[in-house]
Amino acid sequence: MMELTRKGEYAIRxxxxxAAQPPDRVCLLxxxxxxxxxxxxxxxKIFQQFSKIGLVKSYRGTGGGFLxxxxxxxxxxxxxxxxxEGPIVPNRCVVGAGECVRDVTCxxxxxxxxxQGQVRDVxxxxxxxxxxxx
Amino acid sequence: MMELTRKGEYAIRxxxxxAAQPPDRVCLLxxxxxxxxxxxxxxxKIFQQFSKIGLVKSYRGTGGGFLxxxxxxxxxxxxxxxxxEGPIVPNRCVVGAGECVRDVTCxxxxxxxxxQGQVRDVxxxxxxxxxxxx
DNA sequence: CCCTAAAAGGATAAAAAATGTCTTGTTAGG
DNA sequence: CCTAACAAGACATTTTTTATCCTTTTAGGG
Ligand code: SF4
Ligand code: SF4
Numbered sequence: 001m002m003e004l005t006r007k008g009e010y011a012i013r014x015x016x017x018x019a020a021q022p023p024d025r026v027c028l029l030x031x032x033x034x035x036x037x038x039x040x041x042x043x044x045k046i047f048q049q050f051s052k053i054g055l056v057k058s059y060r061g062t063g064g065g066f067l068x069x070x071x072x073x074x075x076x077x078x079x080x081x082x083x084x085e086g087p088i089v090p091n092r093c094v095v096g097a098g099e100c101v102r103d104v105t106c107x108x109x110x111x112x113x114x115x116q117g118q119v120r121d122v123x124x125x126x127x128x129x130x131x132x133x134x
Numbered sequence: 135m136m137e138l139t140r141k142g143e144y145a146i147r148x149x150x151x152x153a154a155q156p157p158d159r160v161c162l163l164x165x166x167x168x169x170x171x172x173x174x175x176x177x178x179k180i181f182q183q184f185s186k187i188g189l190v191k192s193y194r195g196t197g198g199g200f201l202x203x204x205x206x207x208x209x210x211x212x213x214x215x216x217x218x219e220g221p222i223v224p225n226r227c228v229v230g231a232g233e234c235v236r237d238v239t240c241x242x243x244x245x246x247x248x249x250q251g252q253v254r255d256v257x258x259x260x261x262x263x264x265x266x267x268x
Numbered sequence: 269c270c271c272t273a274a275a276a277g278g279a280t281a282a283a284a285a286a287t288g289t290c291t292t293g294t295t296a297g298g
Numbered sequence: 299c300c301t302a303a304c305a306a307g308a309c310a311t312t313t314t315t316t317a318t319c320c321t322t323t324t325a326g327g328g
Contacts (some may be wrong), residue, residue: 001136001137001138001139001142001215001219001220001222002135002136002137002138002219002222002223002224002253003135003136003223003224003225003226004135004136004224004225004226004246005135005314005315005316006315006316006317007315007316008135009225009226012242016241016242028273028274029274029275030274039316039317039318041317041318041319042316042317042318044275044276045276045277045317047275048275048276048277051275051276058274058275058276059274059275059324059325060273060274060275060276060323060324060325061272061273061274061275061323061324061325061326062272062273062274062325062326062327063273063274063325063326064273064274064275064324064325064326065274065275066275077242077245081135085135085136086135088135088136089136089137090136090137090138090253091137091138091143092137092138092143107150107264107265107266107267108146108150108211108265111211111256111257111260112138114256115252115253115256115257118249118252118253118255118256119136119224119249119252119253121252122245122248122249122252123245123249126245130241131241131242132241133241139285139286139287140286140287140288141286141287162303163303163304164303173287173288173289175288175289175290176287176288176289178304178305179288179305179306181304182304182305182306185304185305192303192304192305193295193296193303193304194294194295194296194302194303194304194305195294195295195296195297195301195302195303195304196296196297196298196301196302196303197296197297197302197303198295198296198297198302198303198304199303199304200304
């Protein structure tokens with residue numbers, strides 16, 4: 001329970017590396033993958049997800065590669081994690097009403113809501129800037 | 135990521151039900167399973183884990199069944215969850231040193247430590263007493 | 269207008285974990 | 299010694315994770 005997958009770990013490593021580069025340096029996927037020690041094909045999928053939601057900008061063809069979509073101070077770890085892992089849901093019932101028939105009376109339900117809130121708060125409080133600084 | 139498994143959910147439902155019973159009422163596994171709507175064979179495995187660490191007491195043979203191992207105010211949700219899901223580890227590197235070669239310099243590592251602490255605090259702050267009261 | 273570089277997208281596959289089930293063994297009461 | 303009840307271990311199924319490969323699209327340069 002509660003464990004980040006490889007995908008999430010790789011995602012963080014990859015985008016933190018990008019955030020540590022000079023602002024206008026376009027990075028090749030293959031270079032990023034090598035630098036952070038992640039299978040290039042796997043990282044490709046991850047960066048495609050980032051690209052779709054604008055966390056990174058991508059350029060095709062010769063001279064192409066990836067750039068951070070926004071300045072690193074404006075990207076939180078929560079966004080990065082949720083981009084590839086989906087929303088933080090410590091238990092099904094916190095996804096929304098109707099997931100569990102017991103949720104109205106259940107005393108455990110609000111506990112999971114609290115857990116969700118705490119985790120989100122911690123992750124939302126960290127930006128790529130802090131993570132990429134020396 | 136961060137999702138409780140069925141096993142964990144079932145475990146909580148089962149032991150909360152037990153905590154809601156009169157203190158000396160020995161409960162049959164089959165009754166608990168039916169009451170909380172969990173496959174009996176699966177719940178059996180879960181209660182075996184509880185029994186090993188003393189969270190519940192078990193009695194075999196005719197008239198046997200399960201009792202809570204301690205008073206409900208002395209059993210936290212954290213214990214219940216960790217009994218069946220293992221320790222709360224939001225990322226491999228928080229398990230211990232040596233899990234990740236980068237952990238000494240990594241800026242993300244302490245964030246996962248914080249997440250772990252927050253989750254544990256929330257779960258440790260809830261007892262079966264509170265969860266089983268009307 | 270081709271040729272090459274580079275990311276995008278989709279299909280597929282192997283490995284691991286989750287979710288149960290079944291069978292047999294053990295303990296206890298009557 | 300018969301039956302009730304939990305214990306333990308093996309087994310099976312499904313889902314998720316963790317990739318890899320192939321084809322397509324986009325772009326730059328000669
Ligand atoms: S914690 Fe309560 S509401 Fe949530 S899934 Fe379990 S029983 Fe349902
Ligand atoms: S967060 Fe840092 S220390 Fe932890 S696994 Fe990832 S790279 Fe290693």
